[in-house]
Amino acid sequence: MTSTAHRGLEPLSTQIVGSYVKPHWLARHEKMGTFDGSWWRPDAAVLDEARRDAALLSICEQERAGLDLVTDGEAFRAAYDRHFIAALDGIDVELLDDRSLPDETGAIRRDETGLDEFVAHARMRPRIVSPLSWRGPATEAEARFLKAQARRPTKMTIVGAFTLYTRLSDRFYADPAEAVLALARALNHELRAMDQAGIDVLQIDEPSFHLHHARAATIGAEAIRTMIEGIEAPVLVHVCYGYAVVNRDKSWSGLYPKVLDILAGLPIAGISLEYEQPRHQPELLAHCGDKHVVLGLLDLAAPQVEAPDHVARRIEAASRIVPAERLHPASDCGMWYLPRGRARAKLEALVAGRDRFRGAQA
Template sequence: MPIQPLTTQIVGSYTKPHWLARHLKMRALDGSWWRPDPEVLADAKHDAALLALYEQERAGLDLVNDGEAQRASYDRHFLRCLTGIDYDHPDKIITNSEVTTNETDPADLEEYFGHSATKARVVSEISWAGPLTVDELIFTKAHASRPIKANLIGPITLAGQVSDHAYGDEKALAIAIARALNQELRALQSAGADVLQIDEPYFHTRLSAARRFGKEAIEVLVQGIEIPVILHVCYGYALSHKVKSTSPTYPEALQILADCPIRGISLEYEQPKHNPDILRYCGSKHIVLGLLDLANREIETPEHVAARLQDTLAIVPPERLHPCSDCGMWYLPRPVAFGKISALVAGTNLVRQRI
């Protein structure tokens, strides 16, 4: 499927119901995120996926997914498609982000951060353990009436979710993960995904790694992939980064991505209040533009979305510009999430009418 001008979409996750998940356990390694009993869990995941898909199509999004309802986290979920990982003896690792412009309020997120610090161990050579998300895609394709985007974690970000006891070298670990994830991407391509998205926030928050081997890791990751690939790079969930100042290192992350073999860059734009000039750092890539502030429970007006989108057309032509949410929406109340994606579509339609 060719990417059409002003293709509306969400980054990845949509509202995940509390009957399905314990939200503060999103990063737990032991499966305690899920509320339903094991014998009904698969049905519960499918019901949540159908609800997410229905609301995206009802709002009028052009490119849809299952809201990531069938997976707990956008990143650690993919450890299950790797060999060489020990979940039973995790390490506790506290890391400081290289990005210091984000202000967090951890008072109500102690459990969330505690699980985030628990890292599975890499104990032997990493390889692909077999398809993990193909069944998720097949289920979505069976029920969607619109083109489908499938999401996969990036190798630098996933490398940051483990404790290395095997490679002893950050680059070697990331490249090994990239090779394994490439097989998952190939499987999703074969299963009929229309667009693939790589989620790589660590391209920004671990910029030193992106500088040293980010391009090489992405080249390995997308080898043999012929359908459009978008790479998402952001500041982090608004759940834990409730106030965001414009990061001085974000443009450099975009510049690195502009030289990578991908079709488009998905960037966070609304919450940090970027201006259109930042899009110049994306080169000639398609731009998936975050226009929904997910730290704010107020629903954007279509006019606000249209104004922010219209301003960027001075930098990027509509055939390379695609309105989106800033980041994942899994923690938002459903009425807020649906209101926001409806405003995204309505605002985009206002701009379509003008051009």
């Protein structure tokens, strides 16, 4: 099934992971993770219009850069994970717990210089206080807007159940696995809403499969299977090392191949990898089995724009392990904080590098 070309996953189709530039006229970047609406700059009376304008700008930027598969840049969302809490019952977002989980990889050096407020908000955890259930779609209107505006195949992302659980404080469930699967059942409804809206490719974001691998190894696979039940569109799972805005230096992690081994055994279409910033090498890709591979080739911590020849060489090397029909050049994740000019130039370099690789193969 995974070698079959899907709309949006044609050979060497280019894309971003999910988020694109969040303009400063739209958002206060330091307030990501808040629940009081202070992330948004526009007044409530014009906020919906501003978010639609930002989403349309993201779509147009991706299409003008030449990407084959486009998102709305996650412009409607303050944060990729917390956005979905609004669709769930059983969570208290008024009284938050201050806690953080240790990174298990040992491969990331955080640099919080000038990011004190951003990091402080990220530590705050809404509390699970009663049975978790789905209240209604958080993204259906976003999906329909994307489909109406995009001229190319579309992709939308959703936070994974395990990752969302790590961003909550569980005051109700005695067994974490029970809570994770309750989240997975609820988020399955959200994925179904995206699927029914006609989104071409769906993606589950699960960075905690890597960052908190010990528990993910026991319950992560079942959570993914539960989330994708009944979904007709191809599903990708994205796993990374965290945002480059904070995690400036990333080295090879011995846990990352183990994560890919888990994903390779699941009934999903593909795996989205962070690849460029940690300087991964092609041998890693053998752990992806026969899945489509969305390959991150733009280092978002680097201010310089990648040379198209570099991108082409990285694709060529990867294609020795994963055939081009299942290989999809992309950015690493988290473009939301980048200056627009840099982000656009990086996307253009990605497309140019893909085209040079294609030309060399012709």
